[in-house]
Structure formats: structure tokens, C-alpha cells
Ligand SMILES: Nc1ncnc2c1ncn2[C@@H]1O[C@H](COP(=O)(O)OP(=O)(O)OP(=O)(O)O)[C@@H](O)[C@H]1O
């Protein structure tokens with residue numbers, strides 16, 4: 301297993317994370333190859349969000365380390381980790397409500413995010429990038445609308461756009477379809493497929509219909525550990541996986 | 557554009573203020589000039605607290621640094637060549653202390669009015685925000701630093717003139733401060749600085765810098781994960797707040813002809829915050845207007861019943877926190893816009909609940 305680690309863009313090595321003695325993650329290892337799309341599922345409290353928190357430096361592992369492109373990042377400050385090209389979309393949308401859609405995208409598209417850098421006017425390239433992101437997220441028609449006035453689904457897309465704006469190598473999406481209609485969910489899946497060509501993407505979601513649309517390798521987390529890895533088809537046939545979803549067993553059952 | 561109406565209102569008020577010497581008597585004009593000088597510090601509080609969410613209760617420190625920087629120059633100019641300032645003689649000081657000497661130069665002193673407060677604010681902010689100190693702890697630390705400064709000023713009679721403060725100025729840049737037309741001139745200079753502070757800050761807050769400050773206030777972590785370093789932005793905001801307080805302190809010193817520890821202490825620093833809260837800490841104009849009106853009312857009440865003043869201020873503060881966290885400006889805005897956007901929890905209430 302350790303032989304292929306140099307190929308991995310993200311390499312989580314044997315991390316343990318605890319909150320006041322409670323182990324949210326226990327000896328978890330996970331590696332995600334460059335350019336791939338990976339889906340992370342697991343019952344509530346499995347530690348999915350905590351894993352993302354650890355990757356972006358919001359929480360620090362007690363033991364183990366997180367490597368990115370070969371470099372240990374679990375000791376770096378958060379904005380440095382973000383600067384290396386890891387961006388995360390949180391569960392709750394957090395667009396800058398006072399700014400327009402375009403301004404939100406333009407702000408996160410800035411290369412120089414220092415105090416003085418932000419005071420300069422954006423470069424041509426940065427503006428083009430914002431336009432590109434408007435197009436990508438399907439928000440071109442809403443460019444000048446204040447973000448506060450967007451519909452829920454639009455906010456989620458804007459936030460994905462903001463996360464993508466800095467052109468991160470690794471994109472972490474935590475439940476991007478929460479609260480979306482079936483149609484919005486399908487659009488989001490299409491958006492993620494577009495992104496997956498250019499970025500390495502790790503998606504968490506509970507919506508099995510969405511997971512099916514993503515059609516990507518799945519890692520199942522349970523009680524802070526990797527429980528299974530495989531495709532949706534195999535996992536659905538796995539009685540142990542069904543077992544841990546007991547209590548919400550219909551989730552893994554096909555929607556059709 | 558809805559902004560232009562309020563911008564026009566501000567311009568109208570500034571113009572009306574510019575002509576005040578023509579229609580106001582000597583005492584009201586003096587009072588107005590002083591209060592306008594203070595409103596520059598209020599603009600700083602608006603940036604630091606209203607936008608960046610940092611509740612500093614020690615703005616008097618930076619106000620005092622600006623004030624003392626100018627006062628030292630004025631004192632040296634008023635002292636005959638080769639002699640020591642009077643209070644040093646009384647206290648048995650035999651040679652001009654090293655840090656006094658360069659203040660004999662007007663350009664140096666004027667530069668220090670800007671540099672000292674900004675640098676001190678930058679240092680304090682760097683120490684606090686690098687370590688991610690937030691909320692009530694910031695309020696406590698800033699208050700404690702101010703207290704230390706005031707204590708030092710009081711205790712160092714020979715260096716700072718202690719509780720008496722630095723007084724007896726005569727000329728500034730060759731102008732006799734007791735001359736007949738000085739009052740109007742000083743008033744206009746003050747108004748010019750108020751206008752500059754308001755416009756400069758308004759323009760700055762309209763850049764992405766302002767947007768990021770708001771984002772930090774509402775959710776510091778999120779900005780961090782978008783790749784911005786909140787500490788750097790908070791330090792910059794705090795420095796601007798310190799700079800504005802310093803300019804305000806220097807102007808105020810000119811208006812009063814003196815600066816003393818009592819003018820910059822805890823009561824002053826808290827009052828500043830109260831007025832800004834009352835006017836509306838999220839609004840530049842609200843902050844400045846809150847201070848101006850508050851001080852004018854204070855002048856009335858405290859000359860009628862000096863003891864009542866503290867109670868009035870305390871009650872106002874409680875009222876603002878409980879009933880209108882966005883101040884009067886917030887109330888007005890709420891009326892203009894039928895469905896107000898959800899306001900973030902007031903940093904004050906948040907800090908209180910953090911502390912519990
Ligand atoms: N800051 C924290 N302090 C204490 N416990 C925490 C903290 N964050 C997470 N936990 C606990 O760690 C466990 C894992 O939580 P986590 O949020 O990672 O789960 P999840 O897999 O994302 O669940 P969900 O599907 O509900 O989002 C939970 O039991 C949670 O209560």
C-alpha cells in the first residue's frame with residue numbers, strides 16, 4: 301500500500317483526531333490520486349466533516365499526518381494550506397452577502413490575497429477568471445445580483461464557484477446538494493463532473509441519487525475509520541455496509 | 557442609486573458646517589469644533605468595531621499618543637530657547653529627556669502624530685491577532701494597556717507633567733494660538749480633517765478590503781479558508797482606527813490647549829464606544845453623528861447636573877445594546893427597507909455569551 305503514495309495528491313496517513321477524549325477519527329488513512337473524483341459517505345457522526353476539517357487545518361490530528369503533493373501540511377496555518385491549493389466548501393453556505401455574485405467570485409479569484417494586494421484593482425486575468433466561473437456555475441445572468449438575494453441552490457453554486465475561483469488543486473465539497481431540489485442536484489452533479497477534469501475533487505454527500513450520478517469510487521467512513529472502498533454497485537450488495545446504515549437503511553437502496 | 561441621496565445629505569451637512577462660523581456664536585462654535593475633532597476618533601471606532609468586529613475599549617491610548625506628540629512640540633515651542641519646560645523645572649529634571657528633543661521640530665512632531673498611534677496600534681494588534689485573541693479578551697487587553705499608559709503618564713511627573721497634563725501652549729507653526737482669528741481657522745482645519753477621514757474611510761471600505769473586513773466580522777474562519785489571513789486585515793483595520801484616534805487627539809489638544817491623562821482614560825474610551833453604538837456602529841455617518849450629538853447633549857446635561865451624567869450614559873449604553881444593536885442609523889435603515897436583511901448577531905451580545 302505505501303508504494304503508490306507518491307502518486308497521491310492527498311495522502312492522509314494514519315490520523316487520529318479527538319475532541320475532549322472522544323475519538324472522532326481513529327487511525328484513518330486515505331489517499332486520493334491526482335485528478336480523480338472521490339465520494340465520501342457514511343452515517344451521521346462517522347467523521348466525514350471532521351476529516352475535511354483536519355485536511356484544511358481547522359482541527360489538528362493528535363497523531364499521524366496529512367500530506368499534500370508530498371508535503372506535510374498538518375502543521376501549517378490555515379491560510380497557508382488554502383494557499384497551497386486546497387479549498388473547501390462548508391456545509392452551510394457562506395457567501396459574502398453584501399457583495400454581488402461577480403464580486404464574490406472576483407474576490408476569491410485574486411492571486412494576491414494580502415491586505416495591499418486586495419487594494420489593487422483586479423487584473424485582466426482575474427476578471428476573465430470570474431467570467432469563466434460565472435459561466436461554469438450557470439450564474440452569468442445573476443452576476444450583478446447581491447449574493448444575499450440568491451435562491452438556496454444558487455448560493456450553493458456560487459460558493460462552489462468561490463471555492464474553485466482560486467483554481468485549487470484539491471477541492472473538498474461537504475454536502476453540496478443539501479436542501480436542493482432533484483433538478484438542482486442533477487445540475488450540481490454535472491457541475492462537479494466538469495470540475496473533476498481540472499481539479500481533484502472529494503465530495504461528501506448523503507443523497508444516494510446524487511452519489512449515483514457522480515459515478516465515482518466511494519469511500520465509506522464509519523466510526524472514524526475507513527469501512528469500505530468500492531463503487532456504489534458493490535457497496536449496495538455488501539451486507540456490512542447495509543448494516544451500518546441500519547436505522548436509515550433506505551439511503552443505500554436504489555431510487556429507481 | 558440609493559446611496560447618492562445619503563451622500564448628498566452628508567455633503568449638505570458638511571457645507572452647512574463649513575459656514576457655521578458665520579451663524580454660530582463663539583461658545584457653540586468652540587464646542588462644535590471640539591466635538592468634530594472627537595468624531596474622527598469615532599470614525600476609527602466604526603472601522604475597528606463596526607466593520608472588523610473588534611471592540612477596543614482602549615482607543616484613548618492612541619488618541620493620547622497623537623495628542624501628546626503634538627503637545628510636546630507645542631510645549632517646546634512655548635519654552636524659551638535653552639530652557640526646560642516649566643513642569644520639568646518644578647520636578648527637578650535637569651536635562652531635556654532624549655525622547656523630548658526631536659519634538660522641537662514641527663515636521664517630526666506632525667509625522668509622529670500619525671506614526672506613533674498607528675505603530676502602537678499595529679503592535680498591539682499584531683500581538684493580539686497573531687495569537688487569535690478575540691471578543692471580550694480584546695476589550696480587556698486594550699483597556700488594560702490604556703490603564704497602564706495612563707498610570708505611567710500620571711506617575712512620571714518630570715517626563716509628562718503627570719496629572720496636570722501638558723499645557724500653556726503659545727504658537728503653532730508660527731501662528732499665535734491666542735490670536736483673534738484662530739478659533740475659526742482651527743474650526744475649519746478640523747472640519748477639513750473630518751471630511752478627509754469620512755471620505756477616505758468610506759472609499760476604503762468600498763474596496764474589497766471593506767468587504768473582507770465585514771466577512772471577517774461575520775465569520776472569521778470562512779475568510780481564512782478562502783485564503784485570506786484575517787489577522788493581517790484586522791491589524792490593518794486596527795492601525796487605521798489608531799491613526800484616526802491619533803489625529804483626533806492632536807486636534808483635540810489644539811482645541812483645548814492642553815492634554816492630560818484624565819482626558820484620555822477609561823471613561824473617555826468607553827464613552828467613545830457608547831456614542832458610536834448609539835449612532836450606529838455599522839454606519840460611518842451614524843458613528844460620527846452619534847458622537848457629535850452625544851457630546852453636545854453631554855455638554856448640556858453635565859453642566860446642569862454633573863453627577864447625573866454617568867447614569868445617563870450607562871442607561872443609554874444598555875438601551876443601545878438591548879434595543880437597537882445597529883444604533884439610530886440601523887433604525888432609520890430598517891424603516892427605509894421594508895424587509896431588512898438578517899443582521900449578524902451583535903458582537904457585543906456575542907462576546908457576552910462567549911464569556912459565559
Ligand atoms: N468540535 C467538536 N467537538 C466535539 N465533538 C465533535 C466536534 N466536531 C465533531 N465532533 C464529533 O465528532 C463526530 C464526527 O462528526 P462529523 O461532523 O465529522 O460527522 P459527519 O460524518 O460529518 O456527520 P454528518 O453526516 O452528520 O455531517 C461526531 O460524533 C461529532 O459529534
Ligand SMILES: [Mg+2]
Nearest residue numbers: 348349350391
Ligand atoms: Mg458533516
